[in-house]
Amino acid sequence: MRKQIRTGIYEPKRCWVGETQKISYDTREEAEVAAKVAAYDHGAPALSVYKCEYGDHWHLSSKTN
Ligand SMILES: [Zn+2]
Numbered sequence: 001m002r003k004q005i006r007t008g009i010y011e012p013k014r015c016w017v018g019e020t021q022k023i024s025y026d027t028r029e030e031a032e033v034a035a036k037v038a039a040y041d042h043g044a045p046a047l048s049v050y051k052c053e054y055g056d057h058w059h060l061s062s063k064t065n
Pocket of ligand 1 (some may be wrong): 015016017024052053054055057058061
């Protein structure tokens with residue numbers, strides 16, 4: 001489902017992974033930048049970037065193990 005937003009706010013693409021909906025990135029570089037921004041903004045540990053098994057794009061994964 002694609003929803004057009006008129007406010008000009010960028011709406012990231014999403015992908016269903018199992019039972020969760022994750023933001024998807026077209027390139028590894030884009031995902032890595034987003035991971036760094038998230039770590040900086042939230043003081044969170046670095047997120048790992050991985051290739052989606054369902055499509056030609058990338059996701060971020062928090063290491064919880
Ligand atoms: Zn995906």
